[in-house]
Amino acid sequence: MNMRNIFALLSGGLFGAGLTVSGMVDTAKVQGWLDVFGTWDPTLAFVMGGAILPMAIAWYIARGRQPALGGSFPAPSDPRLGRNLIVGSTLFGMGWGLAGLCPGPAVASLSYGGVGGLVFMAAMLAGMWAAPPLRARLDAMGAAA
Amino acid sequence: MPLDWIMGLIGGLMIGSAAAMFLLINGRIMGASGILGGLVDGTGRSNRSERLFFVAGLFLVPLAVVQVYERVDTNLTGNLAVVVAAGLLVGIGTRIANGCTSGHGVCGISRLSLRGMVATVFYILAGGVTVVVFKHLLGII
Numbered sequence: 001m002n003m004r005n006i007f008a009l010l011s012g013g014l015f016g017a018g019l020t021v022s023g024m025v026d027t028a029k030v031q032g033w034l035d036v037f038g039t040w041d042p043t044l045a046f047v048m049g050g051a052i053l054p055m056a057i058a059w060y061i062a063r064g065r066q067p068a069l070g071g072s073f074p075a076p077s078d079p080r081l082g083r084n085l086i087v088g089s090t091l092f093g094m095g096w097g098l099a100g101l102c103p104g105p106a107v108a109s110l111s112y113g114g115v116g117g118l119v120f121m122a123a124m125l126a127g128m129w130a131a132p133p134l135r136a137r138l139d140a141m142g143a144a145a
Numbered sequence: 146m147p148l149d150w151i152m153g154l155i156g157g158l159m160i161g162s163a164a165a166m167f168l169l170i171n172g173r174i175m176g177a178s179g180i181l182g183g184l185v186d187g188t189g190r191s192n193r194s195e196r197l198f199f200v201a202g203l204f205l206v207p208l209a210v211v212q213v214y215e216r217v218d219t220n221l222t223g224n225l226a227v228v229v230a231a232g233l234l235v236g237i238g239t240r241i242a243n244g245c246t247s248g249h250g251v252c253g254i255s256r257l258s259l260r261g262m263v264a265t266v267f268y269i270l271a272g273g274v275t276v277v278v279f280k281h282l283l284g285i286i
Contacts, residue, residue: 005198007170012202014163015175015247020207020217022156023149028220034272037281043153048250050157051164055255058165067172074174077258088242089249089264093271095234098227098279098286100220102246103239104177106232107200109219111208116221120232127236128178128185135241 003069016108022047025109027100034097083142084135164251171195176248177203178239186240222286227279238268 023029024047032041062073096102101109101120110117164175173195180196183189189196211217222228239245242264244253249268253261279286 004171004192004195007166008173008195008198009202011163011167011171011175012199012204013206014159014166014202015177016203016205016207017210018156018159018161018163020156020210020214021159022153024153024156025207025217025219027222029149031276031280031286034269034276035280036273037277041149043149046150046153047157047160048254050154051161051251052157052255054158054161054165055168055251058168059256061169067168068170069172071172073168073172077253077256077260079259081260081263084241084243085260085264086242086267088238088240089267090238090271091234092238092242092245093268093273094275095231095236095238096246096268097272097275098234099222099231101231102177102235103181104203104245104247106235107177107181107203108207109217110204112211112217113219113221116223116225116228117219119225119228120221120235123229123232124236125181125185127233127238128182128240129236130233131182131237131240132186132188134237138241 007069015104018051019105019108022050025105025113030100030102030105031097034100084138087138088135160247161251161255164247164255167199168252174248174252175199176244176252178235178245179243179248182236182240224285227286242268 019025023043029041029043033044099120106121106124110121167173167175180199184196244264249261249264
């Protein structure tokens with residue numbers, strides 16, 4: 001097993017443990033965060049804040065360096081927003097609000113999330129499989145406009 | 146401070162440390178939808194094993210954690226039509242937007258990416274409106 005795979009396994013594992021400990025696998029907490037007219041639950045803001053802090057330090061450390069296992073860091077973020085970002089994020093947000101699950105927690109809770117968790121995962125993977133042609137159509141619409 | 150908020154902060158620090166490790170060691174952005182999507186649509190063929198090991202960790206460690214931690218309930222709705230619709234929207238939306246809560250949210254905002262911040266504003270707004278409409282107006286969820 002090479003080092004890249006070992007650290008991918010460790011990163012995924014720590015991500016999953018963090019999602020479980022933070023309560024973000026609980027759809028009631030996620031929907032509680034989105035429900036500003038109900039009993040609003042601010043937990044997600046603590047999770048997001050806690051996650052952004054070490055990652056901001058990591059981006060700072062990455063400056064002018066190379067990844068430990070070689071290769072290069074991801075390209076600087078693209079400043080262009082574009083229709084795909086807006087349309088895609090809106091569709092994602094609708095699904096996130098409906099069920100209270102996003103891709104990370106969906107995988108993390110798969111082993112204890114029951115039948116509903118499996119159904120969500122199957123539908124999400126089907127959506128990911130169906131997305132490239134839809135994205136191409138959005139791009140074509142943008143080019144024609 | 147309520148215990149839930151403290152656990153949220155601790156869990157968040159773990160999530161951010163995972164993302165930091167994946168960036169600094171493997172040179173990759175820890176975005177769950179990108180890692181999964183690349184496996185599904187074939188765009189991630191060149192680093193397939195790295196993606197599979199990440200997903201394996203993401204699946205297996207929570208499985209171990211819940212054995213010792215406590216009983217965790219996802220409280221997912223029993224309405225399977227809603228679950229299917231939500232899953233499709235999450236799958237399609239994250240791939241069209243090229244990121245989700247981990248990629249755009251955690252990894253994007255932390256590097257002050259405009260795309261990450263705008264995406265996060267839109268999915269939170271869309272999620273909020275969806276909860277208002279489907280919970281308070283329609284009473285479906």
